[in-house]
Amino acid sequence: MTRTDVEFPSGDDRCAAWLYRPEGASPDAAVPVVVLAHGLGGVREMRLDAYAERFTAAGYACLVFDYRHFGASGGEPRQLLDVDRQLADWAAAVRYARRLDGVDSARVVLWGSSFSGGHVVEAAARDGRIAAVVSQCPFTDGLASALATPPVTTLKIAPTVVRDVAASILRRPPVLVPLAAPHRGAALMASDDALEGYRALRPDGMAVAESVAARVALQISRYFPGRSAKKLTCPALFCVCDHDTVAPARATLRHVEKAPRGEVMLYPYGHFDIYLGEAFETVVADQVAFLRRVVPV
Template identity: 60%
Template structure:
């Protein structure tokens, strides 16, 4: 396997990424490609490479990328999480993946985790050529996630979000909130396992910043990508963390029932545990099995 740095245009900016080429991929045969994107404020160094390396070992090309405003990608102000812009980044990543040499443009798979797990549902609903989707610990229901958040934190985040929106209208720098923080803090994720869990995943990601422009706090409850599952005609695997405090498992199960070709793997762990150790091994094994059955690398 080899990994190379790449960049591709997305709207008014550029997304940075890595392309993983499996051993023997210099042959003439066109292979499927898996496009990987992270969740809330995540960057590609936060274990996207670990999943991509395992997929490449199974014979798949992979493209892992950073959203604009995050990591190595362009975009000002930094740490701006805008749902519409991230939808555009997914579309741009898919278009770039299809343009690569020796890639089968009709065998593009989307892999997204956490908030990215919701965005891949959205992206596949917009692109009928997507061959399959893997949605890990997915954010499928903003209302369910908002209800799971500490009320004290919600009040603090909304107050900062209003200040951020007001300031943006007159050109002020963003007002920030933490992505993960202790219970009751002004952070988007404040369950007891969130801050230590997120920092463990970010241990080898120097580009990670535990903050985001607060205006995103006003958009969370209104984003309901799970409702688009019923539009998918490709197979989709939901990797559900049973004790998830960020993206409640019950909401994901409910939306999965509306999919025409859904499969579910459940892992007895929390939202951030699935990136590391034994839960990671279990998850990536299930994902490779799903891929080989629906989008085999040598078809």
């Protein structure tokens, strides 16, 4: 396979991306393309390359991008996580993917995980022409995730959220909140597996920002992308973790079981287990099998 650094416009800035093409692909044959982006505050280097390599080895092109304000993409201020802007980035990525040479514009697949697992449901429902969706350990219900957060954690981060909202009104630099902390710590994710699980995704030797503008906490609790599952017209695979401490499985199943062409696979893993080791091997094999069946090369 080959991997090329590319970029595409989104809003008033640009998104950096990797474009993977399968080895030996005929220039006369248009292949399906899988578009991937990460979850809450994540960047491409945090294991998305592992998924893209598997999909590309199976014959699919892949476009793996960073949201604006994160990673190698443009956008100021840095670490600003905004749901509407990220959904706009998904729409921009799909537009770019459809125009790529050697790609079948009618066979664009969206792949998301955690927070982006919810984004791909919403983005596909809005687009109406997506060929398939793969959503793993998806964030689908802001209320369920808020209730899963230890109350003491909510109290600890509340002053930071207020300060950041004030900073946004006064057009001052964002006030940041950690993405992950030990159990009951002051962070957006403070389950007993959050800090270790999040940091396990970082490449060795690479510094990755571990905080975001705190105002997003107000958006998270009001975001319900799972409600759009019933609007999906394409095949969708939902890989749900039984022991998910961030995106509770019960709420997720309630939403995704309404997808008209949805398939649900349950795994005995936690929210962060699914990216690594045996859990990764199991789940990515199921995802490749799903793609080969519903969007064959």
